[in-house]
Amino acid sequence: ETGVTQSPTHLIKTRGQQVTLRCSSQSGHNTVSWYQQALGQGPQFIFQYYREEENGRGNFPPRFSGLQFPNYSSELNVNALELDDSALYLCASSPPAGEVETQYFGPGTRLLVL
């Protein structure tokens, strides 16, 4: 069974730039969620995608946007980067409905905004 993968592993950007992060879900999983984890904090829910549609969103501004593709992989886009966007960005995939409502995380992308 292939686990969740993310790319790139690390990224450095400057304030005002745009960034795209990528995620491939675990085999058999059709739902992808994105989380932001600041240093010393737990992950914070950004949004979730199911069948290529946004299926829930946390308290993040519209400059955080996403996509899900037919193969269930996903992208997170962040426009107009701010210094506070520096964090570990985690992608998690979930099995189909009816199974345990838990999520399996990828290794994350560490973003530094200068």
Add this chain to the structure above:
Amino acid sequence: RKEVEQDPGPFNVPEGATVAFNCTYSNSASQSFFWYRQDCRKEPKLLMSVYSSGNEDGRFTAQLNRASQYISLLIRDSKLSDSATYLCVVNTGRRALTFGSGTRLQVQP
């Protein structure tokens, strides 16, 4: 008030000790409960689900008290490899997980 509250620690314990972590959650509609483990600079990994009847997995025991909105994790016979941050997690049914800030455990030789 945070939706999920945990004592950040750190808890410094000797090998072989028993240590307990607690967590409270504010949303009474929460449906599923978990403990995740996160090693330094790594992703969170599911440690165990938590059920109302309590459940055990080897040295780890988890308890849920819905009336008090309280979750606990007990680790017996601590190993050096147990050193990590333990995240209390709830799911309110929106399929989004809500995480506490984590409790750091350091097991010392």
